[in-house]
Amino acid sequence: MTQNMKKFEDGSALAAALAADVADTLAAAIAEKGTASIAVSGGSTPKAFFRTLSKADIDWEKVTITLVDERFVPEDSPRSNHKLVKENLLLGPAAQARFIPLYQNVKTAEEAAEIVTNKVSATSLPFDVVVLGMGTDGHTASFFPGGDTLGRALDMKTPAGVMSMHAEGAGEARLTFTFSSLENAGLLVLHIEGQEKMDVLEKALAGNDETEMPIRAVLSRATSPVNIYWAP
Numbered sequence: 516m517t518q519n520m521k522k523f524e525d526g527s528a529l530a531a532a533l534a535a536d537v538a539d540t541l542a543a544a545i546a547e548k549g550t551a552s553i554a555v556s557g558g559s560t561p562k563a564f565f566r567t568l569s570k571a572d573i574d575w576e577k578v579t580i581t582l583v584d585e586r587f588v589p590e591d592s593p594r595s596n597h598k599l600v601k602e603n604l605l606l607g608p609a610a611q612a613r614f615i616p617l618y619q620n621v622k623t624a625e626e627a628a629e630i631v632t633n634k635v636s637a638t639s640l641p642f643d644v645v646v647l648g649m650g651t652d653g654h655t656a657s658f659f660p661g662g663d664t665l666g667r668a669l670d671m672k673t674p675a676g677v678m679s680m681h682a683e684g685a686g687e688a689r690l691t692f693t694f695s696s697l698e699n700a701g702l703l704v705l706h707i708e709g710q711e712k713m714d715v716l717e718k719a720l721a722g723n724d725e726t727e728m729p730i731r732a733v734l735s736r737a738t739s740p741v742n743i744y745w746a747p
């Protein structure tokens with residue numbers, strides 16, 4: 516319901532501020548309950564943020580890292596979000612964190628979704644931190660316009676966990692946390708860069724059809740305030 520807009524001069528200023536805010540939230544969660552959890556997005560935008568966060572001086576052994584969503588591809592695929600996180604976030608101090616991949620070496624995304632749901636729900640939910648990205652088609656996580664399970668994925672009554680998603684704009688099959696798994700994060704972030712994405716965000720804020728732009732579900736229905744981090 517609430518959105519806080521944070522604008523930065525450039526991507527590296529944004530990466531530094533976002534990494535500091537995320538590290539503070541994880542440290543506070545560890546101080547309070549002994550562990551912390553974070554779900555991050557893939558795509559090209561988060562690389563600098565990941566690299567900065569990997570150097571944070573927190574007790575990474577107590578942190579569980581997972582992905583908001585993933586392509587149904589093995590870890591060595593150039594399109595794997597796991598590969599991106601491994602190469603940019605699970606470095607230095609952050610290499611001590613526990614990482615839960617969404618991809619599983621099984622035949623279908625549906626089977627993988629079931630396996631991961633059992634692994635994550637008990638230990639990591641609700642997430643202390645969720646960092647979402649947004650595509651220029653208005654998708655976030657793998658909530659794609661036209662996705663075959665979009666209605667269920669966005670339904671608050673659908674339990675927390677991971678679902679499969681097939682959509683024309685998505686390329687391969689996807690695995691995604693459901694809306695109910697993400698909307699109540701301790702720190703809920705939407706990280707976007709560039710004027711084109713600001714225009715997409717403005718369009719999303721101006722309407723309410725979630726099937727056209729699924730990011731609207733987050734902007735209008737998330738229980739937690741949505742902290743929008745933007746740089747040109």
Ligand SMILES: O=C(O)[C@H](O)[C@@H](O)[C@H](O)[C@H](O)COP(=O)(O)O
Pocket residue numbers: 556557558559560561584585596647648649650654655656657
């Ligand atoms: O690709 C992914 O892993 C995520 O599904 C997706 O939601 C991503 O965050 C946006 O597509 C933005 O991607 P860019 O950062 O590459 O623009």
